[in-house]
Amino acid sequence: xTKTTLTIILVEPQLGQNIGAVARAxxxxxxxxxxxxxxxxxxxxxxxxxxxxxxxxxxxNVQVFSSTSAAISDLNRVFATSARSHDxxxxxxxxxxxxxxxxxxAKEDQKVGILFGGERCGLLSEDISLCEALIKIPSNxxxxxxxxxxxVVLIAYEWLVQITSFPPHILRTGKTRLAKxxxxxxxxxxxxxxxxxxxxxxxxxxxPTMVRNIRNIFQRAHLTEQEIRTLRxxxxxxxxxx
Amino acid sequence: xTKTTLTIILVEPQLGQNIGAVARAxxxxxxxxxxxxxxxxxxxxxxxxxxxxxxxxxxxNVQVFSSTSAAISDLNRVFATSARSHDxxxxxxxxxxxxxxxxxxAKEDQKVGILFGGERCGLLSEDISLCEALIKIPSNxxxxxxxxxxxVVLIAYEWLVQITSFPPHILRTGKTRLAKxxxxxxxxxxxxxxxxxxxxxxxxxxxPTMVRNIRNIFQRAHLTEQEIRTLRxxxxxxxxxx
Numbered sequence: 358x359t360k361t362t363l364t365i366i367l368v369e370p371q372l373g374q375n376i377g378a379v380a381r382a383x384x385x386x387x388x389x390x391x392x393x394x395x396x397x398x399x400x401x402x403x404x405x406x407x408x409x410x411x412x413x414x415x416x417x418n419v420q421v422f423s424s425t426s427a428a429i430s431d432l433n434r435v436f437a438t439s440a441r442s443h444d445x446x447x448x449x450x451x452x453x454x455x456x457x458x459x460x461x462x463a464k465e466d467q468k469v470g471i472l473f474g475g476e477r478c479g480l481l482s483e484d485i486s487l488c489e490a491l492i493k494i495p496s497n498x499x500x501x502x503x504x505x506x507x508x509v510v511l512i513a514y515e516w517l518v519q520i521t522s523f524p525p526h527i528l529r530t531g532k533t534r535l536a537k538x539x540x541x542x543x544x545x546x547x548x549x550x551x552x553x554x555x556x557x558x559x560x561x562x563x564x565p566t567m568v569r570n571i572r573n574i575f576q577r578a579h580l581t582e583q584e585i586r587t588l589r590x591x592x593x594x595x596x597x598x599x
Numbered sequence: 600x601t602k603t604t605l606t607i608i609l610v611e612p613q614l615g616q617n618i619g620a621v622a623r624a625x626x627x628x629x630x631x632x633x634x635x636x637x638x639x640x641x642x643x644x645x646x647x648x649x650x651x652x653x654x655x656x657x658x659x660n661v662q663v664f665s666s667t668s669a670a671i672s673d674l675n676r677v678f679a680t681s682a683r684s685h686d687x688x689x690x691x692x693x694x695x696x697x698x699x700x701x702x703x704x705a706k707e708d709q710k711v712g713i714l715f716g717g718e719r720c721g722l723l724s725e726d727i728s729l730c731e732a733l734i735k736i737p738s739n740x741x742x743x744x745x746x747x748x749x750x751v752v753l754i755a756y757e758w759l760v761q762i763t764s765f766p767p768h769i770l771r772t773g774k775t776r777l778a779k780x781x782x783x784x785x786x787x788x789x790x791x792x793x794x795x796x797x798x799x800x801x802x803x804x805x806x807p808t809m810v811r812n813i814r815n816i817f818q819r820a821h822l823t824e825q826e827i828r829t830l831r832x833x834x835x836x837x838x839x840x841x
Contacts (some may be wrong), residue, residue: 378749382745382749384742385738385744385745386738408746410744410746411742446771448768449766451760451766451768495760496627496759497626497759500627503627503752504623504624506746506749507623510753511752511756514694514736514753517738518693518737524693525692526691529688529691529733531686531688
């Protein structure tokens with residue numbers, strides 16, 4: 358677990374089930390600090406255990422507060438999530454840009470947090486006035502109300518993406534490697550030889566285009582050495598005289 | 600709802616509750632096509648209704664299939680989500696890059712989908728072999744197993760972010776506007792005059808630095824005209840002789 362972390366604060370959460378789902382979502386993305394402000398059904402809440410799916414440590418270390426002000430007092434920077442349009446003059450971030458800003462501050466050894474409202478009506482304007490800015494999760498304007506844990510999972514995911522670097526796209530080849538071009542050229546020669554024999558490439562005028570098209574199929578497949586051996590076995594098997 | 604869409608396919612989902620949560624998550628981000636392959640408890644499933652939280656249309660239009668192959672047969676491009684490392688040579692995308700690739704194809708009027716495995720053990724290798732590539736959601740390697748609906752919410756969110764454009768950061772000022780610089784300068788003059796009178800700026804040598812620091816506080820606040828009027832009222836109120 359990295360030292361650069363984000364505190365999640367749930368204000369007046371109602372269902373223990375959602376608190377458990379939040380704990381799971383947090384740990385899935387490496388977050389461990391969960392605070393609750395006036396949880397409706399008190400704390401600890403046995404309803405939270407099953408949906409936490411093993412994120413017990415998060416539940417055990419939950420801190421409970423009687424006010425939003427107290428829950429965020431030791432933090433240096435706090436944003437609030439809200440789907441509703443509060444009548445306030447306030448900076449609005451996307452999850453991505455909010456987490457980017459907070460992560461920069463957290464990397465300077467300052468404590469950052471994000472506030473989430475309860476299931477019924479989200480955050481009150483008074484809570485929001487204690488926060489620097491709003492995070493508005495992009496959503497379908499005709500069905501914008503997200504489940505509490507779903508909101509947290511999006512923020513936690515953006516946080517992990519922000520503070521770590523993942524390859525945008527890789528081809529996993531395991532112990533093997535992408536084939537050398539030579540092996541690919543040998544595959545082409547083998548296949549074209551067999552297709553000449555079978556008569557598939559008999560139209561002299563069309564042959565160059567057909568050959569190019571067939572080669573392109575296998576170019577797109579990013580073949581490994583082993584796969585080229587498999588394909589050559591297939592060609593031998595299909596091309597063998599009966 | 601845009602025509603450019605993404606089909607979500609759940610293979611052997613177990614809990615109706617999760618199917619409902621998936622429907623809600625989908626509609627939150629504008630997705631409407633949900634397909635199920637061999638749902639454990641059959642379909643329709645009354646357990647799905649409450650967690651769908653009003654996304655009834657998604658539930659009503661669910662299509663059920665007896666095989667993964669049948670469920671994706673009309674699609675042009677299908678990716679599979681998986682947390683586990685399958686022993687396969689396969690392209691691996693992040694949610695962001697996967698959705699980017701699929702959205703480009705969808706915008707060309709081709710049908711795209713993403714496969715999600717059941718709660719217990721995810722997708723089987725056979726299902727994955729029917730898909731072009733894998734999507735690996737970045738996660739905490741010591742606690743990587745996401746709730747099914749949480750996986751879908753991340754993909755659906757990335758999809759909406761990809762196909763629409765949201766301002767990365769705005770200051771909402773409602774009907775009012777950011778103040779003209781002139782009003783800010785008048786505020787500075789007013790405040791500095793009162794602070795000269797009160798003696799706060801009495802140290803001649805320190806005065807220029809103190810003035811600059813105070814000005815910078817108000818620069819960072821992005822004040823509107825109304826807020827400047829409020830601040831000037833505060834200065835008048837505090838500066839008035841008792």
